[in-house]
Amino acid sequence: MQHPITRRLALQAGAVGLFGLSTGHLAALAQGKRSAGSCIFIFLSGGLAQHDSFDPKPDAPEGIRGEFKPIATKTTGVHICEHLPLLAARSDRWALVRSLTHKTNDHSLGHLIMLTGRSETPTGFSPSKPQPTDWPSIASMATAALNSRTNLPPAVVLPDRIVHNTGRVIPGQFGGQMGAGRDPWFLEASPFHPRAYGAFPEYEFDHQQRPIPGPQRVFSLPSLTLPETVDGRRFEDRLSLLRRIDDKRRSLEGERFTGFHAGAVSLLTSSRVRSAFDVTRADSKTLERYGKNSFGYSLLMARRLVEAGVALVQVNLGNNETWDTHGNAFPHLKEKLLPPTDRAVSALLDDLHDSGLLDNTLVIMAGEFGRTPRVFGLPAHYKLPGRDHWGAVQTVFLAGGGVKGTEPIPRRCHKRQRISARRSIRRWVFPKRPIGTTRRIGLTPSTMASRSRD
Numbered sequence: 001m002q003h004p005i006t007r008r009l010a011l012q013a014g015a016v017g018l019f020g021l022s023t024g025h026l027a028a029l030a031q032g033k034r035s036a037g038s039c040i041f042i043f044l045s046g047g048l049a050q051h052d053s054f055d056p057k058p059d060a061p062e063g064i065r066g067e068f069k070p071i072a073t074k075t076t077g078v079h080i081c082e083h084l085p086l087l088a089a090r091s092d093r094w095a096l097v098r099s100l101t102h103k104t105n106d107h108s109l110g111h112l113i114m115l116t117g118r119s120e121t122p123t124g125f126s127p128s129k130p131q132p133t134d135w136p137s138i139a140s141m142a143t144a145a146l147n148s149r150t151n152l153p154p155a156v157v158l159p160d161r162i163v164h165n166t167g168r169v170i171p172g173q174f175g176g177q178m179g180a181g182r183d184p185w186f187l188e189a190s191p192f193h194p195r196a197y198g199a200f201p202e203y204e205f206d207h208q209q210r211p212i213p214g215p216q217r218v219f220s221l222p223s224l225t226l227p228e229t230v231d232g233r234r235f236e237d238r239l240s241l242l243r244r245i246d247d248k249r250r251s252l253e254g255e256r257f258t259g260f261h262a263g264a265v266s267l268l269t270s271s272r273v274r275s276a277f278d279v280t281r282a283d284s285k286t287l288e289r290y291g292k293n294s295f296g297y298s299l300l301m302a303r304r305l306v307e308a309g310v311a312l313v314q315v316n317l318g319n320n321e322t323w324d325t326h327g328n329a330f331p332h333l334k335e336k337l338l339p340p341t342d343r344a345v346s347a348l349l350d351d352l353h354d355s356g357l358l359d360n361t362l363v364i365m366a367g368e369f370g371r372t373p374r375v376f377g378l379p380a381h382y383k384l385p386g387r388d389h390w391g392a393v394q395t396v397f398l399a400g401g402g403v404k405g406t407e408p409i410p411r412r413c414h415k416r417q418r419i420s421a422r423r424s425i426r427r428w429v430f431p432k433r434p435i436g437t438t439r440r441i442g443l444t445p446s447t448m449a450s451r452s453r454d
Contacts, residue, residue: 056079158298204217298344
Protein backbone atom coordinates (compact mmCIF):
# COMPACT_ATOMS: atom_id res chain seq x y z
CA MET A 1 0.00 0.00 0.00
CA GLN A 2 1.26 3.45 -0.90
CA HIS A 3 0.72 5.82 2.03
CA PRO A 4 0.14 9.52 1.25
CA ILE A 5 2.81 12.04 2.17
CA THR A 6 1.10 14.75 4.16
CA ARG A 7 2.59 18.21 4.53
CA ARG A 8 3.04 17.50 8.25
CA LEU A 9 4.98 14.31 7.54
CA ALA A 10 6.99 16.11 4.90
CA LEU A 11 7.96 18.86 7.32
CA GLN A 12 8.96 16.31 9.93
CA ALA A 13 10.93 14.21 7.49
CA GLY A 14 12.70 17.29 6.15
CA ALA A 15 14.93 17.19 9.23
CA VAL A 16 17.24 14.61 7.74
CA GLY A 17 19.57 13.19 10.34
CA LEU A 18 22.93 13.95 8.87
CA PHE A 19 21.50 17.15 7.43
CA GLY A 20 20.36 18.14 10.94
CA LEU A 21 21.62 21.70 11.05
CA SER A 22 19.53 24.74 11.84
CA THR A 23 19.28 27.50 9.27
CA GLY A 24 21.43 29.60 11.58
CA HIS A 25 24.24 27.08 11.38
CA LEU A 26 23.95 26.87 7.61
CA ALA A 27 24.10 30.63 7.33
CA ALA A 28 27.41 30.55 9.15
CA LEU A 29 28.76 27.93 6.78
CA ALA A 30 27.36 29.07 3.45
CA GLN A 31 28.80 31.61 1.08
CA GLY A 32 27.75 32.73 -2.37
CA LYS A 33 25.44 30.37 -4.17
CA ARG A 34 23.29 28.54 -1.62
CA SER A 35 21.38 26.16 -3.83
CA ALA A 36 22.80 22.74 -4.64
CA GLY A 37 21.35 20.59 -7.35
CA SER A 38 22.58 17.29 -5.92
CA CYS A 39 23.65 15.73 -2.65
CA ILE A 40 26.11 12.94 -1.89
CA PHE A 41 25.54 11.46 1.57
CA ILE A 42 28.51 9.40 2.76
CA PHE A 43 27.32 7.17 5.58
CA LEU A 44 29.82 5.56 7.97
CA SER A 45 28.00 2.59 9.46
CA GLY A 46 29.31 1.70 12.90
CA GLY A 47 30.11 5.22 14.08
CA LEU A 48 33.27 7.21 13.33
CA ALA A 49 35.41 8.09 16.38
CA GLN A 50 35.43 11.88 16.31
CA HIS A 51 38.48 12.18 18.60
CA ASP A 52 40.49 10.04 16.19
CA SER A 53 39.44 11.84 13.02
CA PHE A 54 37.97 15.36 12.83
CA ASP A 55 37.88 16.46 16.49
CA PRO A 56 41.23 15.59 18.13
CA LYS A 57 41.83 16.47 21.78
CA PRO A 58 45.65 16.71 22.09
CA ASP A 59 45.50 18.44 25.50
CA ALA A 60 43.19 15.84 27.07
CA PRO A 61 44.45 13.13 29.44
CA GLU A 62 46.08 10.09 27.87
CA GLY A 63 43.00 7.89 28.26
CA ILE A 64 40.95 10.34 26.21
CA ARG A 65 43.20 11.83 23.55
CA GLY A 66 44.10 8.47 22.01
CA GLU A 67 47.21 7.51 20.06
CA PHE A 68 46.99 9.84 17.07
CA LYS A 69 48.50 13.29 16.76
CA PRO A 70 46.73 16.29 15.21
CA ILE A 71 48.01 18.00 12.08
CA ALA A 72 47.34 21.51 10.84
CA THR A 73 44.99 21.96 7.91
CA LYS A 74 44.95 24.61 5.21
CA THR A 75 42.53 26.56 7.43
CA THR A 76 44.27 28.50 10.21
CA GLY A 77 43.49 27.09 13.64
CA VAL A 78 41.81 23.91 12.43
CA HIS A 79 43.50 20.59 13.18
CA ILE A 80 42.44 17.05 12.30
CA CYS A 81 43.94 13.57 12.65
CA GLU A 82 47.41 12.97 11.22
CA HIS A 83 46.05 10.11 9.10
CA LEU A 84 43.87 12.44 7.02
CA PRO A 85 46.60 14.47 5.27
CA LEU A 86 44.85 14.79 1.90
CA LEU A 87 41.69 16.22 3.44
CA ALA A 88 43.81 18.49 5.65
CA ALA A 89 45.30 20.00 2.48
CA ARG A 90 41.75 20.68 1.17
CA SER A 91 40.15 22.25 4.25
CA ASP A 92 39.22 25.32 2.24
CA ARG A 93 36.55 23.11 0.63
CA TRP A 94 34.92 21.63 3.73
CA ALA A 95 33.60 22.49 7.16
CA LEU A 96 32.83 20.56 10.34
CA VAL A 97 29.93 20.51 12.75
CA ARG A 98 31.29 18.98 15.91
CA SER A 99 28.16 18.94 18.05
CA LEU A 100 25.47 16.76 16.50
CA THR A 101 23.70 14.88 19.27
CA HIS A 102 20.88 12.40 19.76
CA LYS A 103 19.59 10.13 22.51
CA THR A 104 20.71 6.61 21.63
CA ASN A 105 23.84 4.48 21.71
CA ASP A 106 22.08 1.62 19.89
CA HIS A 107 23.27 0.86 16.36
CA SER A 108 19.88 0.08 14.85
CA LEU A 109 18.03 3.04 16.35
CA GLY A 110 21.00 5.29 15.58
CA HIS A 111 20.85 4.23 11.92
CA LEU A 112 17.13 4.97 11.81
CA ILE A 113 17.56 8.39 13.43
CA MET A 114 20.38 9.47 11.13
CA LEU A 115 18.93 8.03 7.92
CA THR A 116 15.44 9.46 8.51
CA GLY A 117 16.02 12.56 10.64
CA ARG A 118 13.42 11.54 13.21
CA SER A 119 14.66 11.45 16.78
CA GLU A 120 11.49 9.84 18.12
CA THR A 121 11.35 6.06 18.16
CA PRO A 122 8.52 4.97 15.81
CA THR A 123 5.70 2.76 17.02
CA GLY A 124 6.56 -0.89 16.60
CA PHE A 125 10.28 -0.25 16.10
CA SER A 126 12.44 -3.36 16.16
CA PRO A 127 16.25 -3.28 16.13
CA SER A 128 16.17 -6.74 14.54
CA LYS A 129 14.46 -5.84 11.26
CA PRO A 130 12.78 -3.00 9.36
CA GLN A 131 9.09 -2.48 10.15
CA PRO A 132 6.29 -0.97 8.02
CA THR A 133 5.76 1.56 10.83
CA ASP A 134 9.36 2.89 10.62
CA TRP A 135 9.95 6.45 9.50
CA PRO A 136 10.84 6.65 5.79
CA SER A 137 14.47 7.28 4.89
CA ILE A 138 15.46 10.49 3.16
CA ALA A 139 16.39 8.44 0.09
CA SER A 140 12.84 7.08 0.08
CA MET A 141 11.45 10.59 0.42
CA ALA A 142 13.53 11.73 -2.53
CA THR A 143 12.44 8.70 -4.55
CA ALA A 144 8.79 9.46 -3.83
CA ALA A 145 8.80 13.21 -4.21
CA LEU A 146 11.31 14.17 -6.89
CA ASN A 147 10.95 13.90 -10.63
CA SER A 148 13.75 12.06 -12.36
CA ARG A 149 16.05 14.46 -14.20
CA THR A 150 17.10 11.67 -16.53
CA ASN A 151 15.95 8.09 -16.96
CA LEU A 152 17.70 7.27 -13.71
CA PRO A 153 15.88 7.37 -10.36
CA PRO A 154 16.14 10.63 -8.38
CA ALA A 155 17.83 8.78 -5.49
CA VAL A 156 20.32 5.90 -5.45
CA VAL A 157 21.86 4.01 -2.51
CA LEU A 158 25.13 2.16 -3.12
CA PRO A 159 27.04 -0.15 -3.01
CA ASP A 160 24.79 -2.24 -0.72
CA ARG A 161 22.05 -2.38 1.88
CA ILE A 162 23.43 -2.12 5.40
CA VAL A 163 23.38 -5.60 6.96
CA HIS A 164 24.55 -6.71 10.42
CA ASN A 165 27.04 -9.55 10.73
CA THR A 166 24.21 -11.80 11.92
CA GLY A 167 22.49 -11.29 8.56
CA ARG A 168 19.70 -9.05 9.82
CA VAL A 169 18.96 -5.95 7.75
CA ILE A 170 19.38 -2.66 9.61
CA PRO A 171 16.20 -0.51 9.86
CA GLY A 172 15.94 3.08 8.63
CA GLN A 173 16.95 2.49 5.00
CA PHE A 174 13.53 1.94 3.46
CA GLY A 175 10.11 3.41 2.70
CA GLY A 176 8.64 2.50 6.09
CA GLN A 177 5.29 4.19 6.56
CA MET A 178 5.18 5.16 2.88
CA GLY A 179 5.21 1.51 1.84
CA ALA A 180 7.75 -0.77 0.19
CA GLY A 181 6.94 0.80 -3.17
CA ARG A 182 8.79 3.89 -1.96
CA ASP A 183 12.01 2.04 -1.11
CA PRO A 184 14.99 3.74 -2.75
CA TRP A 185 16.90 2.09 -5.57
CA PHE A 186 19.76 0.04 -4.10
CA LEU A 187 22.63 -0.47 -6.50
CA GLU A 188 24.20 -3.53 -4.92
CA ALA A 189 27.77 -4.04 -6.05
CA SER A 190 29.34 -5.11 -2.77
CA PRO A 191 28.83 -8.72 -1.64
CA PHE A 192 28.05 -9.25 2.05
CA HIS A 193 30.41 -11.19 4.30
CA PRO A 194 29.76 -11.52 8.06
CA ARG A 195 33.44 -11.27 9.03
CA ALA A 196 34.81 -8.96 6.35
CA TYR A 197 34.91 -5.21 6.87
CA GLY A 198 36.32 -2.17 5.16
CA ALA A 199 37.47 -1.09 1.71
CA PHE A 200 37.99 -4.44 0.07
CA PRO A 201 40.10 -5.82 -1.50
CA GLU A 202 42.98 -3.50 -0.56
CA TYR A 203 41.96 -2.74 3.01
CA GLU A 204 39.74 -5.64 4.04
CA PHE A 205 39.97 -6.61 7.73
CA ASP A 206 38.17 -8.20 10.67
CA HIS A 207 37.65 -6.22 13.89
CA GLN A 208 38.80 -9.16 16.01
CA GLN A 209 41.66 -9.95 13.62
CA ARG A 210 40.29 -13.40 12.83
CA PRO A 211 41.02 -15.08 9.49
CA ILE A 212 38.41 -14.20 6.85
CA PRO A 213 37.17 -17.46 5.32
CA GLY A 214 36.13 -17.93 1.74
CA PRO A 215 37.21 -16.18 -1.46
CA GLN A 216 38.11 -12.50 -1.33
CA ARG A 217 35.21 -10.20 -2.13
CA VAL A 218 35.06 -8.50 -5.52
CA PHE A 219 33.33 -5.21 -6.29
CA SER A 220 31.00 -6.40 -9.05
CA LEU A 221 28.44 -4.35 -10.90
CA PRO A 222 25.02 -5.50 -12.06
CA SER A 223 24.90 -6.60 -15.67
CA LEU A 224 23.84 -3.60 -17.73
CA THR A 225 24.09 -5.07 -21.20
CA LEU A 226 21.73 -7.05 -23.37
CA PRO A 227 22.19 -10.82 -23.33
CA GLU A 228 24.06 -12.17 -26.35
CA THR A 229 20.91 -13.99 -27.44
CA VAL A 230 18.96 -10.71 -27.67
CA ASP A 231 20.11 -8.45 -30.48
CA GLY A 232 18.88 -4.91 -31.08
CA ARG A 233 16.04 -6.00 -33.39
CA ARG A 234 14.67 -8.58 -30.95
CA PHE A 235 14.96 -6.07 -28.09
CA GLU A 236 12.92 -3.49 -30.05
CA ASP A 237 10.29 -6.13 -30.82
CA ARG A 238 10.00 -6.91 -27.12
CA LEU A 239 9.73 -3.22 -26.27
CA SER A 240 6.93 -2.86 -28.80
CA LEU A 241 4.99 -5.65 -27.10
CA LEU A 242 5.66 -4.13 -23.68
CA ARG A 243 4.40 -0.75 -24.85
CA ARG A 244 1.04 -2.24 -25.76
CA ILE A 245 0.78 -3.92 -22.36
CA ASP A 246 1.98 -0.78 -20.59
CA ASP A 247 -0.68 1.38 -22.26
CA LYS A 248 -3.21 -0.50 -20.16
CA ARG A 249 -1.10 -0.56 -17.01
CA ARG A 250 -0.21 3.12 -17.25
CA SER A 251 -3.82 4.17 -16.94
CA LEU A 252 -3.89 2.44 -13.56
CA GLU A 253 -0.46 3.34 -12.18
CA GLY A 254 0.11 6.84 -13.56
CA GLU A 255 3.09 8.64 -15.01
CA ARG A 256 5.47 7.35 -12.37
CA PHE A 257 5.34 3.88 -13.91
CA THR A 258 6.27 5.36 -17.26
CA GLY A 259 9.33 7.02 -15.73
CA PHE A 260 10.66 3.89 -14.06
CA HIS A 261 9.97 1.82 -17.20
CA ALA A 262 12.02 4.28 -19.22
CA GLY A 263 14.75 4.08 -16.60
CA ALA A 264 14.92 0.31 -16.86
CA VAL A 265 15.25 0.53 -20.65
CA SER A 266 17.95 3.19 -20.36
CA LEU A 267 20.10 0.89 -18.22
CA LEU A 268 20.32 -1.45 -21.20
CA THR A 269 20.51 1.03 -24.04
CA SER A 270 22.18 4.26 -22.86
CA SER A 271 25.97 4.37 -23.05
CA ARG A 272 25.98 7.40 -20.72
CA VAL A 273 24.06 5.51 -18.05
CA ARG A 274 26.19 2.39 -18.39
CA SER A 275 29.41 4.38 -18.08
CA ALA A 276 28.26 5.80 -14.76
CA PHE A 277 28.35 2.30 -13.31
CA ASP A 278 31.39 0.84 -15.04
CA VAL A 279 33.83 2.37 -12.57
CA THR A 280 36.20 -0.57 -12.28
CA ARG A 281 37.25 0.11 -15.88
CA ALA A 282 38.05 3.78 -15.34
CA ASP A 283 41.45 4.97 -16.50
CA SER A 284 44.39 4.03 -14.30
CA LYS A 285 45.06 7.61 -13.18
CA THR A 286 41.51 8.04 -11.93
CA LEU A 287 41.55 4.71 -10.11
CA GLU A 288 44.86 5.58 -8.51
CA ARG A 289 43.42 8.83 -7.16
CA TYR A 290 40.23 7.23 -5.78
CA GLY A 291 41.73 3.88 -4.79
CA LYS A 292 41.16 0.45 -6.28
CA ASN A 293 38.84 -0.61 -3.50
CA SER A 294 35.16 -0.49 -2.58
CA PHE A 295 35.44 2.99 -1.02
CA GLY A 296 37.11 4.44 -4.10
CA TYR A 297 34.81 2.67 -6.56
CA SER A 298 31.72 3.79 -4.63
CA LEU A 299 32.63 7.48 -4.51
CA LEU A 300 33.70 7.47 -8.15
CA MET A 301 30.32 5.99 -9.02
CA ALA A 302 28.59 8.65 -6.88
CA ARG A 303 30.37 11.38 -8.80
CA ARG A 304 29.31 9.89 -12.14
CA LEU A 305 25.71 9.49 -10.99
CA VAL A 306 25.59 13.15 -9.99
CA GLU A 307 27.03 14.05 -13.39
CA ALA A 308 24.30 11.90 -14.97
CA GLY A 309 21.59 13.85 -13.12
CA VAL A 310 20.81 11.86 -9.95
CA ALA A 311 19.71 14.24 -7.18
CA LEU A 312 20.62 12.21 -4.09
CA VAL A 313 23.30 9.52 -3.84
CA GLN A 314 23.80 7.75 -0.51
CA VAL A 315 27.14 5.98 -0.31
CA ASN A 316 27.61 3.44 2.47
CA LEU A 317 31.35 3.43 3.10
CA GLY A 318 31.63 0.03 4.74
CA ASN A 319 28.86 -2.44 5.51
CA ASN A 320 28.24 -4.48 8.65
CA GLU A 321 29.13 -1.60 11.02
CA THR A 322 32.62 -1.26 9.58
CA TRP A 323 33.41 1.80 11.74
CA ASP A 324 32.42 0.09 15.02
CA THR A 325 35.89 0.28 16.56
CA HIS A 326 35.36 -1.18 20.05
CA GLY A 327 38.80 -2.75 19.95
CA ASN A 328 41.98 -2.74 17.90
CA ALA A 329 40.77 0.74 17.01
CA PHE A 330 44.03 2.56 16.43
CA PRO A 331 45.77 0.09 14.11
CA HIS A 332 42.56 -0.44 12.13
CA LEU A 333 41.85 3.28 11.79
CA LYS A 334 45.48 4.00 10.89
CA GLU A 335 45.98 1.14 8.43
CA LYS A 336 42.52 0.13 7.16
CA LEU A 337 39.88 2.85 7.48
CA LEU A 338 41.24 6.39 7.41
CA PRO A 339 43.67 6.02 4.44
CA PRO A 340 41.09 4.84 1.85
CA THR A 341 38.54 7.36 3.15
CA ASP A 342 41.02 10.24 3.02
CA ARG A 343 42.01 9.26 -0.51
CA ALA A 344 38.56 8.69 -1.99
CA VAL A 345 36.80 11.69 -0.41
CA SER A 346 39.66 13.98 -1.47
CA ALA A 347 39.48 12.70 -5.05
CA LEU A 348 35.72 13.24 -5.04
CA LEU A 349 36.09 16.85 -3.87
CA ASP A 350 38.81 17.49 -6.47
CA ASP A 351 36.72 16.16 -9.34
CA LEU A 352 33.57 17.99 -8.29
CA HIS A 353 35.58 21.19 -7.97
CA ASP A 354 37.40 20.81 -11.29
CA SER A 355 34.18 20.00 -13.15
CA GLY A 356 32.34 22.98 -11.65
CA LEU A 357 29.85 20.72 -9.83
CA LEU A 358 31.02 21.32 -6.26
CA ASP A 359 29.05 24.55 -5.83
CA ASN A 360 25.87 22.68 -6.76
CA THR A 361 26.61 19.40 -4.99
CA LEU A 362 26.41 19.12 -1.22
CA VAL A 363 28.65 16.40 0.26
CA ILE A 364 27.85 15.24 3.78
CA MET A 365 29.62 12.55 5.81
CA ALA A 366 28.45 11.12 9.14
CA GLY A 367 27.61 7.88 10.93
CA GLU A 368 24.86 6.77 13.29
CA PHE A 369 26.70 8.24 16.30
CA GLY A 370 30.14 9.21 17.57
CA ARG A 371 32.32 7.30 20.00
CA THR A 372 33.14 7.77 23.68
CA PRO A 373 35.80 10.19 24.80
CA ARG A 374 37.41 7.55 26.97
CA VAL A 375 39.51 4.76 25.49
CA PHE A 376 38.85 1.35 27.05
CA GLY A 377 39.70 -2.29 26.56
CA LEU A 378 37.68 -5.46 26.05
CA PRO A 379 40.41 -8.08 26.40
CA ALA A 380 37.99 -10.98 26.05
CA HIS A 381 37.27 -9.90 22.47
CA TYR A 382 40.07 -7.61 21.29
CA LYS A 383 43.82 -7.50 21.81
CA LEU A 384 43.92 -3.70 21.83
CA PRO A 385 41.58 -0.96 23.10
CA GLY A 386 38.98 1.18 21.37
CA ARG A 387 35.96 3.37 22.08
CA ASP A 388 32.30 2.64 22.75
CA HIS A 389 29.12 4.03 21.13
CA TRP A 390 28.35 7.70 21.89
CA GLY A 391 25.12 9.24 20.68
CA ALA A 392 25.85 12.36 22.75
CA VAL A 393 28.32 13.80 20.23
CA GLN A 394 29.53 13.22 16.70
CA THR A 395 31.20 15.30 14.03
CA VAL A 396 29.52 15.91 10.67
CA PHE A 397 31.65 16.70 7.60
CA LEU A 398 30.20 19.12 5.01
CA ALA A 399 31.51 20.24 1.63
CA GLY A 400 30.17 21.88 -1.52
CA GLY A 401 26.69 23.26 -2.03
CA GLY A 402 27.77 26.72 -0.89
CA VAL A 403 29.63 25.49 2.21
CA LYS A 404 32.94 27.23 2.67
CA GLY A 405 36.00 26.03 4.52
CA THR A 406 35.85 27.50 8.00
CA GLU A 407 36.54 26.94 11.67
CA PRO A 408 34.33 24.12 12.99
CA ILE A 409 30.84 25.36 13.89
CA PRO A 410 29.85 25.01 16.66
CA ARG A 411 32.87 23.82 18.57
CA ARG A 412 31.93 22.55 21.99
CA CYS A 413 32.42 19.39 24.00
CA HIS A 414 29.57 17.75 25.81
CA LYS A 415 29.65 18.59 29.52
CA ARG A 416 29.90 14.87 30.32
CA GLN A 417 33.16 14.72 28.40
CA ARG A 418 34.85 17.12 30.83
CA ILE A 419 37.38 18.17 28.24
CA SER A 420 38.26 21.83 27.85
CA ALA A 421 37.37 23.33 24.50
CA ARG A 422 38.99 26.34 22.90
CA ARG A 423 35.68 28.14 23.15
CA SER A 424 32.14 27.28 24.18
CA ILE A 425 29.15 27.55 21.87
CA ARG A 426 25.83 26.95 23.57
CA ARG A 427 23.84 25.44 20.72
CA TRP A 428 23.60 21.75 20.01
CA VAL A 429 22.63 20.31 16.66
CA PHE A 430 19.78 17.78 16.72
CA PRO A 431 18.83 15.37 13.91
CA LYS A 432 15.19 16.45 14.11
CA ARG A 433 15.79 20.15 13.43
CA PRO A 434 14.29 21.15 10.06
CA ILE A 435 16.65 22.81 7.61
CA GLY A 436 16.72 23.97 4.03
CA THR A 437 19.20 21.27 2.97
CA THR A 438 16.68 19.04 1.25
CA ARG A 439 15.48 22.06 -0.73
CA ARG A 440 18.88 22.01 -2.41
CA ILE A 441 17.78 18.96 -4.38
CA GLY A 442 14.20 20.19 -4.85
CA LEU A 443 12.76 18.22 -1.92
CA THR A 444 10.30 20.58 -0.23
CA PRO A 445 7.20 19.90 1.89
CA SER A 446 4.89 21.11 -0.88
CA THR A 447 6.65 18.93 -3.47
CA MET A 448 6.43 15.88 -1.25
CA ALA A 449 2.78 16.44 -0.43
CA SER A 450 1.80 16.98 -4.06
CA ARG A 451 3.68 13.89 -5.25
CA SER A 452 1.80 11.75 -2.73
CA ARG A 453 -1.16 11.89 -5.10
CA ASP A 454 0.78 9.88 -7.73
